[in-house]
Amino acid sequence: MQAQLETLNGLERRLSFSIPRDEISKRVDARLKNVAKTAKIAGFRPGKAPLNIVAQQYGFRVQEEVLGETVERSFGEAVQAQQLQVAGYPRFEPKADAPAEGDFQFVATFEVYPEVKLGDLAGRELEKPTLSVGEAEVDKTVEILRRQRTRFDRVERAAQDEDRVIIDFKGTIAGEAFEGGSAENYAFLLGKGQMLADFEAGIRGMKEGETKDVEVRFPEDYQGKDVAGKTAVFAITVKNVAEPKLPEVDAEFAKALGIADGDVTKMRAEVRKNLEREVRLRLKARLKESVMSVLIEAAPVDLPRALVGMEIGRLAEQAQADLKARGIDPKLVPFSPAMFEAQAKRRVHLGLVLADLVKAHDLQAKPEQVKAIVEDLAENYEDPTDVVAWYYEKRERLAGPESMALEDNVVEFVLGQVKSVEKAVAFDELMGQQG
Structure with missing residues (x-):
């Protein structure tokens, strides 16, 4: 197979290649012989029709199938030989000026993954949010729990x-x-x-x-x-x-919050424990978002339109599924690709940068990290042991914890490179509540 690669605009490439016609003919003949073994054709018992009759009825469809399979396989071999990383799906077309006779000639138009170059992080500054949970924060949380009741x-x-x-x-x-x-x-x-x-x-x-x-x-x-x-x-x-x-903060209130003996002191201790965990998670999420913004700024890159388009599609599907879950007919809410474009571009950009960073600095999730995250998630449930067992029953259930561990590694790596400055965050701001 002969192949010729052209660079178009930006990340777009065009690959021209040919497939010998006799190669397709041989594969079509072999496929037709297999079809003939079970083909049901009027006037003949199943599998007994002559090959030429089978070819008349099934030949065009079989040739289309064989040609399509061969085109995809030939394209895969060509991009592998050229060491190309294809982003999204290629568009195949017959070559416009190809002669009617001779080899089949095709053109594949596609995008490639961009080269990611992470700039120097040492000169960048990042704010690290901090917040300590004290009695005042516990009081505010208890007040919120009162208002909820x-x-x-x-x-x-x-x-x-x-x-x-x-x-x-x-x-x-x-x-x-x-x-x-x-x-x-x-x-x-x-x-x-x-x-x-x-x-x-x-x-x-x-x-x-x-x-x-x-x-x-x-x-x-x-x-x-x-x-x-x-x-x-x-x-x-x-x-x-x-x-x-509002209910009084008494034994009945404590029992309503799950303290069996109604001890208000125990209730406040439980509230504090849960609040500290929630504050820790929110601080961690805010820090992660800051780290991701730093990475995007430090690694400007051309984004493959195909990947952005696919991400827009995924976000739109998620939005429609969310509406359905809330009992809203998605048809009543107009969706436009522009609604998701900025978010899609950010996610694609981050995906490209993170993939390069993880590979370059060996930041993959370690089993012990995943286990620690699973155990932390399980603490929210009545029987943590059962929850941990559930996660490890099926390999795919660990995808979420593994992604969290990988992000933790990225955050730690970036914090080791940039200048981080601690900044106190107001409780109401972090929790998204008014006092």
Whole structure:
């Protein structure tokens, strides 16, 4: 087989190659003889039809199959001989100016993996987030746990912020009802920004049983384009006002959190233990993200369009699966490749850099590292021993822990190269909560 390689734009390559016609003919004849052994052709018993009759009925399909298989195999041999790393899938086409007779001639257009060159990390600075868990952080977490168990008690007073209100409302614009402008027994927390400010302001001060017309102006950038920038009048009836009641931090509260004997001191110790683990994981995730950003900046590289396109497809599929899991029809949510392009490019870029870095510095996950991660993950369950056994029952279940160990090795390597500066992080910022 003869092959000629051309460099097009950037990472794109074109490989022209030929396949001897007699080679295809021999393989087609051999394949037809096998087909003839079981072929069912009208007028003949199975496997008894003459070869020329079999060729008339199956010859074209068999030649297509043989030619396709031979083209792919020949391409594989050619790129191996040229020591090329193909990114994505090649596009095969018959050579446009090939003569009708003689050998089959094809052109494969494809991209190759870029060469990754990691720049000097020694001159780069990286912030290493830190946070110590103390009594104040435990107090905040206990308060959050209390809020999660809030009970609402009916009151006869006027509604105020923090109350849960249940209302009926009917909205009109210029006297006409509009889609989504009406509901019955609608519950929400007042003062939390769950409704438009004008709407909440109108309800604030109303009592159970009261009805009131409230004028509400929709923002110009409101998501409902039909009502954006318009003013509506809502007829609102308050059906229930309930004030929040947080549970006391006592034995019953401790039991609700899994402390069998209701010991509040034990409960706080358990909260602290879980909080320290969560803080450690979040700090680790934030540090990893910073390390990955440093690697991307230190190793600019051309990205194969084929790999980016494949990653966009994967991200779109994940997004659709997530919508389905939440009971939302993906067809109702318009998806565009542009929505995922930046994320896809980042992931492809990181994948290329990490693969080169791991290979160059032997950063593969070690069995003892994987085991330690599995045991740490298992600590979240009632019987850690069973969870560890589950991970090791099937090889593919270790893929996640192995990936985590590999990332840990990369982070450690980069931290050993760059100048790291510790930076304290606020508890609320790290946990994504307000005090």
